[in-house]
Amino acid sequence: xxxxxxxxxxxxxxxxxxxxxxxxxxxxxxxxxxxxxxxxxxxxxxxxxxxxxxxxxxxxxxxxxxxxxxxxxxxxxxxxxxxxxxxxxxxxxxxxxxxxxxxxxxxxxxxxxxxxxxxxxxxxxxxxxxxxxxxxxxxxxxxxxxxxxxxxxxxxxxxxxxxxxxxxxxxxxxxxxxxxxxxxxxxxxxxxxxxxxxxxxxxxxxxxxxxxxxxxxxxxxxxxxxxxxxxxxxxxxxxxxxxxxxxxxxxxxxxxxxxxxxxxxxxxxxxxxxxxxxxxxxxxxxxxxxxxxxxxxxxxxxxxxxxxxxxxxxxxxxxxxxxxxxxxxxxxxxxxxxxxxxxxxxxxxxxxxxxxxxxxxxxxxxxxxxxxxxxxxxxxxxxxxxxxxxxxxxxxxxxxx
Numbered sequence: 001x002x003x004x005x006x007x008x009x010x011x012x013x014x015x016x017x018x019x020x021x022x023x024x025x026x027x028x029x030x031x032x033x034x035x036x037x038x039x040x041x042x043x044x045x046x047x048x049x050x051x052x053x054x055x056x057x058x059x060x061x062x063x064x065x066x067x068x069x070x071x072x073x074x075x076x077x078x079x080x081x082x083x084x085x086x087x088x089x090x091x092x093x094x095x096x097x098x099x100x101x102x103x104x105x106x107x108x109x110x111x112x113x114x115x116x117x118x119x120x121x122x123x124x125x126x127x128x129x130x131x132x133x134x135x136x137x138x139x140x141x142x143x144x145x146x147x148x149x150x151x152x153x154x155x156x157x158x159x160x161x162x163x164x165x166x167x168x169x170x171x172x173x174x175x176x177x178x179x180x181x182x183x184x185x186x187x188x189x190x191x192x193x194x195x196x197x198x199x200x201x202x203x204x205x206x207x208x209x210x211x212x213x214x215x216x217x218x219x220x221x222x223x224x225x226x227x228x229x230x231x232x233x234x235x236x237x238x239x240x241x242x243x244x245x246x247x248x249x250x251x252x253x254x255x256x257x258x259x260x261x262x263x264x265x266x267x268x269x270x271x272x273x274x275x276x277x278x279x280x281x282x283x284x285x286x287x288x289x290x291x292x293x294x295x296x297x298x299x300x301x302x303x304x305x306x307x308x309x310x311x312x313x314x315x316x317x318x319x320x321x322x323x324x325x326x327x328x329x330x331x332x333x334x335x336x337x338x339x340x341x342x343x344x345x346x347x348x349x350x351x352x353x354x355x356x357x358x359x360x361x362x363x364x365x366x367x368x369x370x371x372x373x374x375x376x377x378x379x380x381x382x383x384x385x386x387x388x389x390x391x392x393x394x395x396x397x398x399x400x401x
Contacts, residue, residue, distance in 0.1 A: 199234060
């Protein structure tokens with residue numbers, strides 16, 4: 001048997017005039033959306049407040065769009081979505097998810113994911129998929145735009161704080177070693193990141209634990225280095241810019257192993273098909289040529305894509321800063337109901353096989369007492385424990401079924 005790669009991810013940045021690039025993006029996205037709308041059944045679309053899904057909905061004009069939000073205003077995107085659909089004259093169907101619903105569905109979510117998840121927003125995707133499944137069998141979704149067009153705020157460091165990169169590397173590296181030994185404070189992580197090569201520090205836009213902290217969290221010896229995870233992705237872009245290296249890692253790791261994974265499994269869990277027009281290979285063939293200044297600037301991300309979307313979107317959604325799929329889990333973890341459940345999970349005997357129980361309980365307590373914002377760290381550990389309970393201890397069968 002011979003195994004061959006039929007398509008590889010390589011960047012080749014070129015010179016563009018903005019108006020030419022905007023025209024190319026507009027034409028390419030129209031073509032991708034047109035092909036992704038082909039179906040024997042009705043095609044709907046997910047819709048948040050951001051540019052990605054707003055652009056797709058504007059181009060596709062599906063009869064129905066679907067949005068979920070939360071009672072807490074800062075986590076609720078429904079009004080933004082309805083502003084767009086009202087302007088387009090199409091239907092938006094929405095639902096507010098209660099805290100009780102979200103917490104109760106965790107076992108079912110973990111079961112359908114089939115593996116631990118570092119991304120609590122995937123549960124929102126479960127709910128919006130369930131909402132859409134009442135009407136349609138196919139939905140469009142906006143995954144891939146951030147990785148292809150430079151949408152993560154993290155990428156802006158290459159421009160915003162480029163002055164620091166002018167400091168000789170050996171000085172930045174020395175400072176990183178010194179600062180890494182200090183307790184966390186504002187600005188510390190930036191000094192540490194900028195004092196290490198991308199290959200040694202960056203494993204994805206949503207890295208949660210540093211190599212140093214993994215040694216504290218795990219109860220066994222962690223022999224995996226960040227470079228072990230990413231080196232295989234960077235073979236063909238060793239001389240590329242830091243931004244291109246980060247995009248390559250995010251496309252081949254974060255996009256594949258989180259973003260598209262959760263989209264596929266949460267839609268399939270509700271018996272519908274999710275389609276992602278931004279990940280069309282013709283879209284990437286264009287995105288791979290976009291120069292840095294049209295991806296990120298000091299005051300914005302996805303610069304060229306926003307200019308293209310501006311031509312069509314009838315509201316100001318093209319300006320909207322990235323939110324992701326916001327979930328109030330940061331606050332809920334501090335409330336007794338969820339805190340007590342996580343504490344119960346952390347204190348089980350089998351947990352000591354994998355984690356330093358004293359340390360992870362400390363992370364949980366620090367978060368509840370507002371000493372540190374540890375919600376991502378707590379969630380990923382809790383997600384693993386729940387996965388283990390379901391698949392190895394047979395718990396929560398009544399919820400899953």
